[in-house]
Amino acid sequence: MQDGFHLKGRHSSVVVSSDDGVPAIVYWGEALPASLDIQELLLATSTPHPAGFLDDIPPLSLVPELGRGFQGEAGLIGHADRHRWGGQFELTASDQPDSDTLILTCRDARAELTLVLTLVLDEATDVLSIDAALTNDGETAYQLDHLGVSLPLPSEADELITFHGRWIQEFLTQRIDWPTHKVVRENRRGRTSHESFPAMIAGETGFGENRGQVWGLHLAYSGNHRLVAEKLMDGARHIQASEWLYPGELSLARGETYRTPTIHAAWSGRGLNGLSQQFHRYLRSNILDLDVRRKPRPVHLNTWEGIYFDHQPEQLLEMVKQAAAVGVERFILDDGWFGKRDNDKAGLGDWFVDERKHPGGLGYLIDAVTAHGMEFGLWFEPEMVNPDSDLFRAHPDWILQVDGYDQQLGRNQYVLDLSKPAVFDYLLERLDGHLSHYDIRYIKWDMNRDLTQPGSDGIASVHNQTHAVYRLLAELRRRHPNVEIESCASGGGRIDFEILKHTQRVWTSDCIDARERQRIQYGYSLFLPMEIMGSHISENPAHTTGRRHGLGYRLITALFGHMGLELDVVKLTPNEQDEVRALVDLYKRHRTLLHTGDFYRLDIPDPALQGYGVVSEDRQQAVFAATTLSLQEQMLLPRVRLAGLDPERNYQVSFWIPAEAQGPRTAPSRLEEAGGGLFSARVLMQAGLQLPVLNPESAMLIELQAV
Numbered sequence: 001m002q003d004g005f006h007l008k009g010r011h012s013s014v015v016v017s018s019d020d021g022v023p024a025i026v027y028w029g030e031a032l033p034a035s036l037d038i039q040e041l042l043l044a045t046s047t048p049h050p051a052g053f054l055d056d057i058p059p060l061s062l063v064p065e066l067g068r069g070f071q072g073e074a075g076l077i078g079h080a081d082r083h084r085w086g087g088q089f090e091l092t093a094s095d096q097p098d099s100d101t102l103i104l105t106c107r108d109a110r111a112e113l114t115l116v117l118t119l120v121l122d123e124a125t126d127v128l129s130i131d132a133a134l135t136n137d138g139e140t141a142y143q144l145d146h147l148g149v150s151l152p153l154p155s156e157a158d159e160l161i162t163f164h165g166r167w168i169q170e171f172l173t174q175r176i177d178w179p180t181h182k183v184v185r186e187n188r189r190g191r192t193s194h195e196s197f198p199a200m201i202a203g204e205t206g207f208g209e210n211r212g213q214v215w216g217l218h219l220a221y222s223g224n225h226r227l228v229a230e231k232l233m234d235g236a237r238h239i240q241a242s243e244w245l246y247p248g249e250l251s252l253a254r255g256e257t258y259r260t261p262t263i264h265a266a267w268s269g270r271g272l273n274g275l276s277q278q279f280h281r282y283l284r285s286n287i288l289d290l291d292v293r294r295k296p297r298p299v300h301l302n303t304w305e306g307i308y309f310d311h312q313p314e315q316l317l318e319m320v321k322q323a324a325a326v327g328v329e330r331f332i333l334d335d336g337w338f339g340k341r342d343n344d345k346a347g348l349g350d351w352f353v354d355e356r357k358h359p360g361g362l363g364y365l366i367d368a369v370t371a372h373g374m375e376f377g378l379w380f381e382p383e384m385v386n387p388d389s390d391l392f393r394a395h396p397d398w399i400l401q402v403d404g405y406d407q408q409l410g411r412n413q414y415v416l417d418l419s420k421p422a423v424f425d426y427l428l429e430r431l432d433g434h435l436s437h438y439d440i441r442y443i444k445w446d447m448n449r450d451l452t453q454p455g456s457d458g459i460a461s462v463h464n465q466t467h468a469v470y471r472l473l474a475e476l477r478r479r480h481p482n483v484e485i486e487s488c489a490s491g492g493g494r495i496d497f498e499i500l501k502h503t504q505r506v507w508t509s510d511c512i513d514a515r516e517r518q519r520i521q522y523g524y525s526l527f528l529p530m531e532i533m534g535s536h537i538s539e540n541p542a543h544t545t546g547r548r549h550g551l552g553y554r555l556i557t558a559l560f561g562h563m564g565l566e567l568d569v570v571k572l573t574p575n576e577q578d579e580v581r582a583l584v585d586l587y588k589r590h591r592t593l594l595h596t597g598d599f600y601r602l603d604i605p606d607p608a609l610q611g612y613g614v615v616s617e618d619r620q621q622a623v624f625a626a627t628t629l630s631l632q633e634q635m636l637l638p639r640v641r642l643a644g645l646d647p648e649r650n651y652q653v654s655f656w657i658p659a660e661a662q663g664p665r666t667a668p669s670r671l672e673e674a675g676g677g678l679f680s681a682r683v684l685m686q687a688g689l690q691l692p693v694l695n696p697e698s699a700m701l702i703e704l705q706a707v
Contacts (some may be wrong), residue, residue, distance in 0.1 A: 190451025300564025340383030535561030552658025
């Protein structure tokens with residue numbers, strides 16, 4: 001067998017050893033020559049055997065093995081009737097059909113297990129995808145407790161970014177020095193979660209938005225997960241990602257195979273912006289079912305914060321009329337249209353139109369929406385049921401539960417067991433029925449509680465539940481390919497690359513307070529692109545925080561995502577209607593750029609200021625935002641150095657500064673007074689632009705056109 005394998009991307013290389021056991025990644029970083037002599041690399045990186053250690057250093061392989069003496073985070077944990085727990089795999093076959101794909105087959109004959117690893121380095125984006133599959137070849141069932149894949153990192157990767165958060169504060173980030181102990185991020189909530197987006201970033205000291213080597217990893221999975229960053233005694237370090245399994249959750253009978261969630265990882269030598277752009281491009285070209293050039297992302301109006309459960313036909317028809325008048329292109333009827341759904345205590349599971357609120361069904365409303373040139377969308381929460389519902393009264397055994405124990409309520413609801421064929425078929429029939437009967441072009445798919453005691457017939461079932469959700473979404477999309485689906489889970493509780501194979505939009509957070517959204521959307525942008533990021537102009541004050549912000553700040557915050565309105569347009573004054581219409585027009589003018597270009601976050605030392613923007617692929621156009629998060633300590637805001645422009649071009653720069661953003665001053669700068677000017681890209685990126693005096697919690701736009 002050959003010495004190793006070289007996967008070649010456009011800007012990066014991955015080199016995998018061909019050791020007797022499970023192979024290991026021995027290099028992952030800047031591209032090496034196609035003519036690389038792998039034996040030379042292996043010789044250069046060979047390690048001595050220090051005293052006080054095992055005679056042979058246990059390999060940090062793709063799946064580190066207990067049976068080979070690995071004493072860190074093991075890749076495989078399991079047993080067959082208390083045996084076959086500490087085996088040793090041997091590499092038995094390899095296949096490299098092209099320069100970016102590698103399939104490795106390993107077998108442990110004594111443990112009667114086969115492990116297949118598939119690595120694909122996408123040449124266009126340099127994103128590495130890894131899948132592992134474990135098959136039980138023995139007669140005795142194999143109890144699988146853990147199967148994780150490890151990605152080794154070099155010693156210069158000595159800083160980490162991890163994700164944390166909660167409801168209405170998703171995608172928060174923490175940057176730390178890589179400690180000498182493990183950093184463990186576990187999620188047991190049964191969905192991707194608000195508090196632990198399944199990703200980590202490592203980088204060399206001092207990396208920034210536009211500088212330094214960084215390595216990013218994301219586990220594409222919507223259930224429980226475990227991520228570990230570990231520094232070993234010999235100085236080696238790795239990040240391991242896996243599905244987190246309950247005791248007894250997975251037992252493999254003879255011939256059965258377990259497949260891990262896919263790990264997507266990337267190296268960038270251009271800092272965090274380079275890393276983000278790689279993931280954004282990968283999603284756009286390999287996962288998302290969207291063509292934003294053919295069909296630009298329509299402006300939404302969602303009824304939730306405008307009317308909540310109070311559905312009155314006359315009011316809804318007036319909302320339709322006023323929504324169309326301000327430029328809305330998709331009208332979404334949120335919770336409250338079905339069952340006896342007057343609040344969140346009843347009705348979930350009874351997916352029949354409430355004739356008390358909508359006599360004769362939803363046809364009257366949908367007809368009005370389409371007559372005004374808009375698409376119609378509808379809210380569902382298929383995975384849930386209220387105890388006060390006809391469905392639960394008829395089928396109390398349809399929920400996830402552990403017999404003999406009381407199941408907890410969350411938001412007054414239980415979780416339906418979608419692994420039961422009868423439950424799956426009922427939900428498919430009800431959703432398919434509505435999509436077939438009505439002209440519905442969009443589903444807001446919600447999921448408003450965590451999974452607790454997630455038992456099915458006595459066995460933990462988060463894995464089966466998660467895959468059943470995928471199957472239900474896939475079948476609905478197969479039957480109705482023109483219906484877009486949004487993944488909402490109490491806001492951003494289910495956002496990951498795997499759910500995005502089945503959905504076309506995410507609800508980033510239930511918090512649409514513009515100030516809080518700045519932090520949320522920053523963390524989101526590290527891995528995910530703007531065109532699927534639900535971002536709405538909120539009511540004033542914001543319902544989740546009570547804060548008041550000017551309309552300009554709310555618009556600029558929403559502008560950089562898939563924009564919508566989350567308010568009662570009927571209550572707008574004529575002046576407010578005119579302002580909203582102008583802001584919607586601004587979004588429509590920029591949306592193709594925003595949703596196809598390269599996203600850049602700006603390196604700004606002042607924590608009171610945040611800057612970001614999008615540059616078109618041809619670098620002809622760009623739009624940036626400068627947003628103040630608080631009152632800065634200095635009298636003047638710092639100069640902002642833009643990024644991503646063509647250094648050989650000049651750009652016409654113009655500003656839009658909402659009236660509410662203009663801070664106290666005795667006189668504007670000459671730049672502000674002129675409203676912009678013509679500048680070389682080098683001046684804009686190296687010297688920067690001096691910002692005007694801005695009020696705290698406000699924003700301005702910087703628009704650029706190459707000349």
